[in-house]
């Protein structure tokens with residue numbers, strides 16, 4: 001992980017040299033500018049993590065440089081250096097957004113401390129912004145979710161790349177955040193990129209950053225996500241939507257942990273763990289020539305599959321309870337109780353939109369239903385389960401018919417039972433068989449009723 005790059009702005013060569021030496025010894029990269037004009041030019045061209053700015057400069061003075069930076073929308077933290085003990089100027093600088101001020105003669109310790117604080121502070125602010133973004137825990141106690149949780153905790157602790165697959169809204173991003181949280185990088189940044197949402201012409205600039213003027217529209221230099229994720233985790237979401245060209249570039253970074261910004265020549269080295277996610281069948285994409293196999297192998301070191309909600313219907317009551325509390329907390333709506341018949345109705349539905357859809361349904365009824373308790377009738381808007389295409393699991397193609405039938409039957413019955421919350425009488429009615437017959441079947445198939 002790189003320590004940070006610092007621009008030193010002072011008209012006295014001796015001071016620039018001294019600061020360059022102090023900061024270099026501490027492991028920072030430094031650049032120097034002898035005037036306000038030069039500083040502004042460099043700041044337009046390069047990206048720095050911090051600026052040390054002398055207030056007394058010939059031409060544009062430090063305060064004016066600071067003002068122009070803020071006006072242009074630069075977020076870079078600035079520490080000002082004041083020549084004489086001029087408290088007033090330092091106060092003005094702090095008002096303009098300077099993080100700290102140093103007085104000449106400069107003390108080694110004071111410089112190092114101030115720089116470290118300013119960089120830590122900036123890092124912390126980014127971290128706080130990230131933490132506000134998403135959940136890092138999976139609700140549910142079904143065998144499927146327990147297994148997933150176990151995998152996430154084990155995989156999280158390793159440094160291995162993880163490829164998360166699963167249908168829409170099933171919780172892939174939650175899993176990615178959780179992997180980060182359970183890794184040695186938890187103190188570092190978690191940066192997400194949605195590869196599907198970014199036009200293919202812009203994705204490289206998004207990932208690698210660019211310098212001002214690198215292409216039409218690049219009016220300002222910008223850091224890429226690989227750089228922002230240094231020391232932490234980069235979450236490449238919807239990885240199946242990257243163009244082949246971008247795939248080649250991403251592959252190169254993964255191999256070398258190095259890249260250059262668009263329009264730049266300096267190689268930037270980063271320490272980033274990549275976690276990728278997709279709802280596509282990447283192996284089919286590879287077959288079709290749309291996804292690079294070598295990239296797939298790089299990313300798929302540890303595959304983690306997030307199950308569809310339909311595979312873990314028994315988690316619905318817990319999820320509902322959680323979402324009711326969340327929605328109540330964030331909107332001020334009164335929490336509502338889902339009656340058993342309502343929960344049954346939820347378990348009967350196919351949930352093509354998975355957990356996200358469930359959360360939306362909970363929010364919708366909390367807003368729309370006036371009573372304290374939600375009943376099945378309040379969920380009439382849910383499409384009836386069509387009965388076609390039962391998600392009865394995949395049966396391998398070359399099984400003998402008898403065995404295939406048995407597998408299908410077991411899975412079909414298991415799911416019917418699950419949808420009825422384990423109630424054999426209701427499941428029998430659903431399947432159109434006698435209760436005693438279903439009991440017999442369950443024993444035969446080794447599916448003990450709960």
Ligand SMILES: Nc1ncnc2c1ncn2[C@@H]1O[C@H](COP(=O)(O)OP(=O)(O)OP(=O)(O)O)[C@@H](O)[C@H]1O
Pocket residue numbers: 135137138139140166167168169170171172173174175279319322355356359
């Ligand atoms: N096990 C879970 N417990 C609680 N909330 C969950 C769980 N799984 C998903 N969620 C919630 O469901 C919503 C969808 O989850 P998420 O965004 O992680 O899904 P996704 O698989 O990334 O979806 P997409 O494929 O659409 O990108 C989010 O609001 C998330 O907080």
Ligand SMILES: [Mg+2]
Pocket residue numbers: 172173237
């Ligand atoms: Mg997602």
